Structures are given as structure tokens and as C-alpha cells.
Amino acid sequence: MSPCENSNLLVLGGTGEFRVVQVTSPLIELTKKIEQVFGELKAEHQRVLELEKEVQTVVGRLEESKQEIQEVKSELQEEKSKLQEMIKSKACLADKISELVSERERQAEKDAKSRAHLEERISKLESEKERPPQKVQELEQRLQEDVGDTHTMRIEFPLLQEFSSEELQVATENFDVKWKLEQGDQHEDGYRGKLNDGTLVMVKKIRDVSRQAIPHDTLKSKVVDRWKLLRHPHVLTLLGVCYEESCLVYEHMARGTVKDWIACARQSAWYARFRVMAEVARGLCFLHSDPLGTGGPIVHSAIRPTTIFLDGNFVAKIGCVDHALLDSEPAQGAEKREAVSQLFNRHRSHYVAPEYWQSHVFNEKTDVFAFGITLLEVLTGSFSNAFEVIEDAIDDDNAFENVLDRNAGGWDIRLAREVASLGLCCSSYNRRKRPNMTAPDTGILAILEGAASKVELAASMGNA
Structure with missing residues (x-):
């Protein structure tokens, strides 16, 4: 169908023929309306296409949003899992802390009971001062034997044995380094050994300040003859001597030094430490009591945890007395300066009393100073700054309890403070304030013997 532009004719075409029709006005109007409707439909179709595009765009955006939401959900799930793990970890940590607190409380309760039990025993002993038990009398008798009639004790021991060089070489496997004792201090020339009869011994090469062997006559007159x-x-x-090797042969000390003993926490209980230091005080009193009958004391000059030995029964014995005997006659001039220089290497300076560095003289008071430092180290288990640690804490109950060596068990704080105060007095920088070794009641030996006997008696009552 095709309308004529200049007339109201309408050409209708079909298969093999066509017709020309004259269109009247109503038909023309209808045609125009149809065309208008077709135009509107076309426009509407275009709008539908545009809407479809917009819908596709929105759908795409929705898909993107959906993916983003899924990613956020995954992240939230991960955060949730992490949070749950943290909650579980926190719960486990809280349980562990609770267990530790409970264990600490149980241990504190146990220590408190032990201290209370010991204090109760000590209180009972103090209430019976007028009626001292047999144990007190035994201890007093032992003390009198230790520091009393020394001349009676001397004659009960056998004579020293003289060893050959060959015997000591066999005993120490030709002074093999594997038998050498702890390095440092005055043990640099000490060896463990085993004699032909199976006796264990400690062999020590005696050398002067220049590291030379001591001549036979000097070793005999200054050390061996006096040691008897x-x-x-x-x-x-001292068991014997070997002049060929310039060596002294000592009894074997199965438990090593006090420093070794304190390092082994299971063996060095606090009450045993009191007893050991009381025994050291007895030995030092003996050295200071003119045992040679020459009118003067033997000044040790090197008291410290590494020169105090323990035998198999944990009995304390002072070692390195040979150096005290060799140094008993002060050197002069250049020789004295060389000896002082050697002392800087041979002695750890914090054991040496401050006045020594001016006078270059060791005496009973310098021994008391070294003993005081050693006593404080035995209390704290620290071998570097025990004086400062105790001095800072002595007036504060909690601080003082915290500085005591925990490895020694539950200390009796009252007795420990009494011994600590004694150690501070002994190591006073003012030599005039250092206590006397043997003064009644206030002397070093009296205080330590009192502390040791209280503990020992309390223990014996507990075992009765």
C-alpha cells in the first residue's frame, strides 16, 4: 500500500496485480491515526529498549554489590574466627594464670606454716633458757673444744707424710689438666689426685708472686714446720709435702667449695648455711688466736666462698692457709709493690677491706671484712653485690625477704635479719665498727653459734 502525495488516491498492491483506490476523508484520518499510533509504538519500543539497558545496568550493579556483600561476609567470618580464637587463648591464659596464682598461694601457705612451726619451736626453746637441754651442753662443749685448748688438740694428729715427685705424678697422671681444680683465686695450681692406696687427695703447687717454685728450706720452715x-x-x-715438686697434699673435699655448694640449690638449705658459717667463724677464731705461739695471729687475707671447702659430711674447712703462712712476713720496697700488684689478680677486690689499698697490710680486721662479705653472699646467693643488696633492704620486711636466696627454702626472717646485720657490721668501711670475733654475746662467733644452735635444736625437737 502506498498513498499518492498529490491526491487522495491510494495504491494497493497484491500478487500479480494492484488497484488504485480513492480514499475519502474519514479513511485518510484513520490512516493518519494509524501512522501516529505506529510512531508512538515505535517511540514506546525505543523507550522499552532503553529501559532494558537501564535494567541490565542495574542488574550488573546488583551483581557487583552482591559480590561485594559476599566478600564483606567472608571478611566478617574471618574476623569472627580470629575473635573466637583470641577468646579461647585468653581463656586458656586466664586458666594458666589462675593455676600459677593458686600454686603460689599454696607455696606461700606452706612456707608460712614452716616458718610458723619453726618460730614456735624457737619460742619454746627461748622459754626454757633456765633449763637448757642436753643438746645445748653438747654444743657448748664442742665450741670449747674448737676454740679453747688448742695445744691439747695438736698432739692428736699424725705427722705429715713426705711424698716423692713420682708418687704425685702418678696420683695426678703427671699433673694432667683434666684433674686441675677450678681456675681463679688461689686454686690456679690445685689438682685432684689419687694415691696408690686409693686415698683421694688435693695436690697444690706452691708458687711465689713471680710464679716460681718455693725453695725447699723456705717451704719447710715457713709452711710445713708451722703447719704441724x-x-x-x-x-x-695438710696430709703431706713434696719438696721436689714444691707441692702440698691436702685431704680431699668431696663437696667442693661453699660457692659450689650454694650453686647446688637442693643441698644448701638456709639453716645449713648458718651452721657452715658458724664453723668458718670457729676456724677463723683459731687462726687469729696465736696458734703458733709467736705472739701474733695468722691473718688469712683471702676469706671468700671459693676458699672455704666442705667435706663429705658438709663440714666447713678453711683452705689456702699456706699463702697466709708464706705472706706472714711483709715484703719491702719493689718486692712489696710486686706482691700488691699480684694481689689485684689473686684477690677479688670486693673482698678486700678499703684500708688495705692505703696501708697494704692485712690484719684481723681485714679478715673480718672479707668474712662479712662472704656471709652476705651466703644469705643472698649473689657473689657480686651482696653488700649493696642487703644494705638497701635490711629495714624493709618485704624487700629483705625478697633478697634472700629463694633456693635455700623458707628462711626464718628474724634469724636471717640478725645474721645479715652482723654481715653488714663485719663489712663496714669503718674498721672500728667491725665486731670482734670472740666477744661474749655480741661477737661474731657468739651470734652465729646462737643462730645455728637455735635452728639445730628446733630441728632436733621436731624429730624427737
Whole structure:
């Protein structure tokens, strides 16, 4: 169908023919309306297409949003899992902390009961001062034997044995380094050994400040002959001498030094430490008591945890007395300066009393200073700054309890403070304030013997 542009004719075409029809006005109007409707439909179709595009765009955006939402959900799930793990970890940590707190409370309760039990025993002993038990009398008798009639004790020991060079070489496997004792201090020339009869011994090469062997006559006159008079239960026992090697042979000390003992926490209980230091005080009193009958004391000059030995029964014995005997006659001039220089290497300076560095003289008061430092180290288990630690804490109950060596068990704080105060007095920088070794009641030996006997008696009552 095709309308004529200049007339109202309409050409209708079909298969093999066509017709021309004259269109009247109503038909023309209808045609126009149809065309208008077709135009509107076409426009509407175009709008539908545009809407479809917009819908596709929105759907795409929805898909993107959906993916983003899924990613956010995954992240939230991960965060949730992490949070749950943290909650579980926190719960486990809280349980562990609770267990530790409970364990600490149980241990504190146990220590408190032990201290209370010991204090109760001590209180009972103090209430019976007028009627001292047999144990007190035994201890007093032992003390009198230790520091009393020393001349009677000397004659009960056998003579020193003289060893050949060959015997000591066999005993120490030709002074093999594997038998050498702890390095440092005055043990640099000490060896463990075993004699032909199976006796264990400690062999020590005696050397002067220049590291030379001591001549036969000097070793005999200054050390060996004098040592025959120095037999005491708390001084290391000399068994013999070898002049060829310039060596001294001592009894074997199965438990090593006090420093070794304190390092082994299971063996060095606090009450045993009191007893050991009381025994050291007895030995030092003996050395200071003119045991050679020359009118003067033997000044040790090197008291410290590494020069105090323990035998198989944990009995304390002072070692390195040979150096005290060799140094008993002060050197002069250049020789004295060389000896002082050697002392800087041979002695750890914090054991040496401050006045020594001016006078270059060791005496009983310098021994008391070294003993005080050693006593404080035995209390704290620290071998570097025990004086400062105790001095800062002595007036504060909690601080003082915290500085005591925990490895020694539950200390009796009252007795420990009494011993600590004694250690501070002994190591006072003012030599005039240092206590006397043997003064009644206030002397070093009296205080330590009192502390040790209280503990020992309390233990014996507990075992009765």
C-alpha cells in the first residue's frame, strides 16, 4: 500500500496485480491515526529498549554489590574466627594464670606454716633458757673444744707424710689438666689426685708472686714446720709435702667449695648455711688466736666462698692457709709493690677491706671484712653485690625477704635479719665498727653459734 502525495488516491498492491483506490476523508484520518499510533509504538519500543539497558545496568550493579556483600561476609567470618580464637587463648591464659596464682598461694601457705612451726619451736626453746637441754651442753662443749685448748688438740694428729715427685705424678697422671681444680683465686695450681692406696687427695703447687717454685728450706720452715701446729676441725688438713715438686697434699673435699655448694640449690638449705658459717667463724677464731705461739695471729687475707671447702659430711674447712703462712712476713720496697700488684689478680677486690689499698697490710680486721662479705653472699646467693643488696633492704620486711636466696627454702626472717646485720657490721668501711670475733654475746662467733644452735635444736625437737 502506498498513498499518492498529490491526491487522495491510494495504491494497493497484491500478487500479480494492484488497484488504485480513492480514499475519502474519514479513511485518510484513520490512516493518519494509524501512522501516529505506529510512531508512538515505535517511540514506546525505543523507550522499552532503553529501559532494558537501564535494567541490565542495574542488574550488573546488583551483581557487583552482591559480590561485594559476599566478600564483606567472608571478611566478617574471618574476623569472627580470629575473635573466637583470641577468646579461647585468653581463656586458656586466664586458666594458666589462675593455676600459677593458686600454686603460689599454696607455696606461700606452706612456707608460712614452716616458718610458723619453726618460730614456735624457737619460742619454746627461748622459754626454757633456765633449763637448757642436753643438746645445748653438747654444743657448748664442742665450741670449747674448737676454740679453747688448742695445744691439747695438736698432739692428736699424725705427722705429715713426705711424698716423692713420682708418687704425685702418678696420683695426678703427671699433673694432667683434666684433674686441675677450678681456675681463679688461689686454686690456679690445685689438682685432684689419687694415691696408690686409693686415698683421694688435693695436690697444690706452691708458687711465689713471680710464679716460681718455693725453695725447699723456705717451704719447710715457713709452711710445713708451722703447719704441724695448725690442726683444727675447721681448717683444711695438710696430709703431706713434696719438696721436689714444691707441692702440698691436702685431704680431699668431696663437696667442693661453699660457692659450689650454694650453686647446688637442693643441698644448701638456709639453716645449713648458718651452721657452715658458724664453723668458718670457729676456724677463723683459731687462726687469729696465736696458734703458733709467736705472739701474733695468722691473718688469712683471702676469706671468700671459693676458699672455704666442705667435706663429705658438709663440714666447713678453711683452705689456702699456706699463702697466709708464706705472706706472714711483709715484703719491702719493689718486692712489696710486686706482691700488691699480684694481689689485684689473686684477690677479688670486693673482698678486700678499703684500708688495705692505703696501708697494704692485712690484719684481723681485714679478715673480718672479707668474712662479712662472704656471709652476705651466703644469705643472698649473689657473689657480686651482696653488700649493696642487703644494705638497701635490711629495714624493709618485704624487700629483705625478697633478697634472700629463694633456693635455700623458707628462711626464718628474724634469724636471717640478725645474721645479715652482723654481715653488714663485719663489712663496714669503718674498721672500728667491725665486731670482734670472740666477744661474749655480741661477737661474731657468739651470734652465729646462737643462730645455728637455735635452728639445730628446733630441728632436733621436731624429730624427737
